Amino acid sequence: MNEEDLDATPAQRAQRELQRRVATERCRYYVPNGRAEQFLNQLRAFSPNDPRNIILILRAGNSFGKSALACNIAAYLSRGKPNPWFDSIPYLKQFRRPNRGRIYTTANAAKNTYDDEVKKWFPGQSYAPSKDGTTFNKKLKFRNKSVIDFFTFDQDVEQAESVTLDWQIADEPPPRKLWGAMKTRLRFGGLTIFVLTPLEDAAWMADELETPERLGKDVFVTTADTEDACIEHGIRGHLPHASIESMFSDFDEAEKAARKGGAYLHLSGRIYKTYRAEPEFHCPVDIHDYHMAEWDRKDFTLWNVIDPHDRKPFAIGWYAAFRNGDLYTVAEWPDDSWLPFHKLKDCTYVPKDYARLLKETEAALGCGQDQGRRVRRLIDPNFGNTPCFATNTTIKQELSAEGIKLGYSLNFQDPPDSLEGGHVAVKALLGDVTKNVRPKMYDLAHCKNHIFGMTRYGWSENHNEKKGLSEKPELLHKDFPDLKRYLALAKARFIELPKEQIIQRASSYGKPGYRGV
Numbered sequence: 001m002n003e004e005d006l007d008a009t010p011a012q013r014a015q016r017e018l019q020r021r022v023a024t025e026r027c028r029y030y031v032p033n034g035r036a037e038q039f040l041n042q043l044r045a046f047s048p049n050d051p052r053n054i055i056l057i058l059r060a061g062n063s064f065g066k067s068a069l070a071c072n073i074a075a076y077l078s079r080g081k082p083n084p085w086f087d088s089i090p091y092l093k094q095f096r097r098p099n100r101g102r103i104y105t106t107a108n109a110a111k112n113t114y115d116d117e118v119k120k121w122f123p124g125q126s127y128a129p130s131k132d133g134t135t136f137n138k139k140l141k142f143r144n145k146s147v148i149d150f151f152t153f154d155q156d157v158e159q160a161e162s163v164t165l166d167w168q169i170a171d172e173p174p175p176r177k178l179w180g181a182m183k184t185r186l187r188f189g190g191l192t193i194f195v196l197t198p199l200e201d202a203a204w205m206a207d208e209l210e211t212p213e214r215l216g217k218d219v220f221v222t223t224a225d226t227e228d229a230c231i232e233h234g235i236r237g238h239l240p241h242a243s244i245e246s247m248f249s250d251f252d253e254a255e256k257a258a259r260k261g262g263a264y265l266h267l268s269g270r271i272y273k274t275y276r277a278e279p280e281f282h283c284p285v286d287i288h289d290y291h292m293a294e295w296d297r298k299d300f301t302l303w304n305v306i307d308p309h310d311r312k313p314f315a316i317g318w319y320a321a322f323r324n325g326d327l328y329t330v331a332e333w334p335d336d337s338w339l340p341f342h343k344l345k346d347c348t349y350v351p352k353d354y355a356r357l358l359k360e361t362e363a364a365l366g367c368g369q370d371q372g373r374r375v376r377r378l379i380d381p382n383f384g385n386t387p388c389f390a391t392n393t394t395i396k397q398e399l400s401a402e403g404i405k406l407g408y409s410l411n412f413q414d415p416p417d418s419l420e421g422g423h424v425a426v427k428a429l430l431g432d433v434t435k436n437v438r439p440k441m442y443d444l445a446h447c448k449n450h451i452f453g454m455t456r457y458g459w460s461e462n463h464n465e466k467k468g469l470s471e472k473p474e475l476l477h478k479d480f481p482d483l484k485r486y487l488a489l490a491k492a493r494f495i496e497l498p499k500e501q502i503i504q505r506a507s508s509y510g511k512p513g514y515r516g517v
């Protein structure tokens with residue numbers, strides 16, 4: 001206690017201590033905005049010391065406050081000074097300390113952002129920085145024995161490989177080859193966080209991390225618009241609305257969606273932008289309770305759509321249309337016993353195999369009782385009607401003939417084939433959850449090829465409408481979204497049957513979670 005404190009009252013001393021903390025331990029007072037809080041809250045699903053590798057991704061617009069958030073998470077993980085926002089999340093509060101953490105970022109940010117952010121937020125008397133031969137603070141050693149170092153994207157990847165970490169944070173997308181080293185750093189489980197504005201070098205993250213197989217299992221994504229940090233329109237935001245407006249006024253739509261909305265720039269040509277792969281939006285794990293009784297008494301219409309190919313396997317979907325107009329993708333082929341569709345190059349199936357596959361799948365869905373006559377079938381009207389060179393028959397005719405041999409009706413109809421009209425029709429069914437327009441089209445979570453296609457279907461990167469017709473635009477990941485386009489163009493819906501045909505007793509198999517044969 002210094003001399004000044006000797007004649008200070010307890011209240012004065014408390015006041016001085018408070019001032020000291022406010023000045024030198026700002027991490028105690030860091031307040032995340034509403035969206036950042038939502039991002040952190042995903043860790044509530046995990047108990048302290050969960051042994052798994054947990055990956056959180058925050059895709060956020062410019063000036064959202066990513067680096068301040070990253071910095072405060074790092075400070076909290078290392079030193080654990082009280083902060084109510086972090087203390088309330090058991091996984092963070094009881095994170096093992098001391099620990100070894102690392103922040104990956106650009107050389108520029110390490111020097112020009114992090115030195116200042118660390119000085120601003122970290123508890124001043126708790127750590128000692130060292131430069132280790134660089135021009136910025138490369139390593140921070142804490143009095144509690146925690147250690148953080150900074151690894152910049154321009155360093156050799158091999159240098160990243162020698163250390164075992166408890167947590168790691170990447171500020172901006174690391175190069176793909178660095179991820180190869182990052183993903184094996186957490187040998188005993190721990191936390192990996194990405195905060196980024198997904199402009200360049202982020203495509204690998206969409207392809208490798210944000211896949212239907214991983215989302216919600218070990219990868220958790222939050223997107224944040226710069227507006228989420230708006231004083232007027234966000235929750236606990238810090239930016240005046242006018243400054244956000246002027247920040248993005250010069251960018252075209254695609255770049256604005258990335259810079260302001262945190263959307264992947266390389267996916268800016270996406271057709272179905274309102275489609276959301278989360279279970280609470282377009283990809284539920286099961287049919288909604290509302291429809292379960294209908295499902296159980298087969299009170300829906302099963303639609304089957306095929307996009308045939310020469311060498312690649314056919315893309316096949318089965319859809320349940322309910323009375324209120326809701327459409328659910330309930331099964332797909334190739335199912336998840338195969339590689340993802342976009343990785344399959346060829347397939348040995350002939351029409352006979354496809355006919356058997358259709359019959360068996362529909363039996364397993366509980367819809368095969370009437371020899372397939374009640375299933376509504378659509379096929380790509382182009383390829384489906386093209387005569388095969390060898391036999392001079394069409395795929396449509398061959399499937400029908402194979403069906404007859406099996407005693408099973410496989411008669412396909414041609415849907416209309418408008419690209420633009422189909423996009424409009426599918427978009428109408430997808431609704432827009434951000435505008436409270438309820439979706440009428442869902443993909444059950446096990447239909448991974450549908451989900452992969454719907455989240456990526458779009459114009460190839462070099463497509464530019466302004467460049468005119470000499471550039472040939474190409475649609476990527478078209479196959480499964482095409483099934484939905486045909487479905488929407490054919491106005492797929494529930495079709496009432498004459499009373500005596502309704503089957504009263506539910507079949508014992510045929511659960512909607514069925515995965516194909």
Ligand SMILES: [Zn+2]
Nearest residue numbers: 230232233241
């Ligand atoms: Zn605003």
